[in-house]
Amino acid sequence: MISLRSKMPEYSNSILRNQIIKEQEVDKWDQNKGRLVKTKIQITITQENYIIYSSKEGVILRQELNQDNYINSEVLNNMEQIIHLKWHGEYGQNQRKLGKWVATWSGEALQNVGGYYKDGLKEALWKEPIKNYQSNAQVFESGGYFHNQKYGRWNFIQNNETIGGGSYNQQAQKNGKWTELQEGFSDDLQVTWKGEYKIGIKVGIWDILYENSKIGGGSFGDGQGIKQGNWVEIWKGFYYFSQVTENGEYKNGKKFGRWDIWYKDIENNTITKIGGGSYDEGGNKSANWVEILDGFCEDSQVIYHGEYQNGKKIGKWDIWYKKEYGDLENTRIKVVGLNQRMVFVKILKQFRMGNIKMEKKFGRWDIWYKDIESNKITKMQKYDIKRSKQQSMCLKSGDASYDELGQETKLGNWAKVSEGFNNDSQITKKGEYKIAQNFDIWMIREKKVKEIDYEK
Structure with a gap:
């Protein structure tokens, strides 16, 4: 077994010669929003073939020797995995992964996680972390590989229990009944999708479940994996303290007509319509809308009132905030038309005030x-x-x-x-x-x- 860290030289933040530098978007857990958000980091490939992950401020997050071809190597896209996840194993004479490989998290072995390589390709049974594995999403997937492609039954495992999964055909396409994890699945987002695949395409009715109770869903029509008809979807920021759903209709795979936004108050166990608006034939927002703040939750119930034209906000928009124990009240913070002075935006309990000129911030x-x-x-x-x-x-x-x-x-x-x-x-x-x-x-x-x- 090779100790990658023992071969890692120390690098300063200065520019090295003959290196590849690229900007990469990765997932990072946002505690306030209760979900994964995107942040940018820098990936550097040095002349000596080391991969260095660095933060926007230039802090080195991870560096390791890359013995694979960089083009074919897996680049980590989750911040916690970049910092904590390590794979350990051997390379053959042709510098391809060989034999048993295992994983550690913060230096501790992940039990029964790993599998076998043959000439650089995954083979036979594997257990590996899901794409967004992190401290609050300790979920694995387990199944078989043949020449680096998944085949047969694969299961999602959390706390040693199977919580979902399905089967792959010989072409590594999902087929038959599946229970999938919502993107960003975590302890705070226990959302799964249950439905059917036909040669890799979603078909028929799919249900959306939260903690094993149905909260939404709809139909995929025409055998093309396109949403059709009435749907109840979870909002992008859905989690325990922000149980928000959106109800409306799809037409040819695009949102159409009236869509409403509903919020479940977990303390009072009530569901209330808090917003919504209309989409035109092209799937663009139009006319009057009431939207919720990115980060809307039990303790930050902020909504926006305004108008859309061809999918773009126009004119005057008002921002409203619900007090902890009161009704919605106007915060007196209002966004006025572009090219004028504006007072902008209420976020949680924090205000930012300034000017907008041609849709860009200027001045103090x-x-x-x-x-x-x-x-x-x-x-x-x-x-x-x-x-x-x-x-x-x-x-x-x-x-x-x-x-x-x-x-x-x-x-x-x-x-x-x-x-x-x-x-x-x-x-x-x-x-x-x-x-x-x-x-x-x-x-x-x-x-x-x-x-x-x-x-x-």
Whole structure:
């Protein structure tokens, strides 16, 4: 068995000669939205044939020797897998994988996970992590390979129990009855699809189930895998605290006519229509719509009112926010027409205010924060380095300037709110930017719950 890490040289973040650099989108778990989101990383292939995964900030996440042909090698597309998942095994004289290969997660062996290679091809029985395997989605798939193609029965396994699966034909196409996992399946998104494949194409009625109870579904018609007729679908941000579905009709595989958005209040066990609108013949949104915020959930019930024309937002849009124990109320934060000053957008308990010019940000933008306990709204201003050390340094952050092209420019002393900032995670970073790059030492500060001051 080869220890890949023992062969990994140390690389700086400087540009190396004769290397391949590409930008790659990967999945990353967003705790606030309760689902996977896309983020970009950089993949570098060095002259010595090492693969280096790096964050946008240049932090090396993973580096390993690539003995396979890079074009044929599997590139990881899940952030946790990049950091924690390792495969271990041997290579033959032709530098192709050979014999038994096993997997570890954070250095610990994954029980019975792995299989056999013959001349670089997967053969016989395998157990491997699903595409989005991570700490809150510990699910495996198990079945047989023949010359690197799946065949016969394959099962999805969670906590040593079969939760789905189906069969592949001799051409490695799904065939017959299947229970599939929703994309992004996790502990918070226990959604499966149940229906039938015919030579790799979905046909007939498919049901959508949440925790084994039917919550939606519809029909695939014409033997082309195209949705037809009435459907109840789960919203893209569906999870336990955001049980949102969309109801409407498909025509020739495109949404058509009236579609409604429904929300299940898990505390009161009630289902309420909270939005919706219409699609034209081309599948574009048109006329008046009520939409929900990306990240809509029990604690962040924000909706938008406005109009579409040919699939594009036009005119004035209003943003409404439901108080924790009250009715929907207008937040007085409204998006007005393009090319004018606008005050923009309510996200969770945090406000951002600034200007829009030709659909791009320009000028100064400020961040405001609403404390849900005191019901006070505070402007989180740029930190002033001239203040005395005795004065509070907490949450004086968030200013940004944008040039005429809509590009953000950060210079001087800053205090930034962390990604995922919310009432229970009030973390800021204080430091300096030079020529829009992080410079010198940064301090991380955290405000404890129910405390006034911030702690370094």
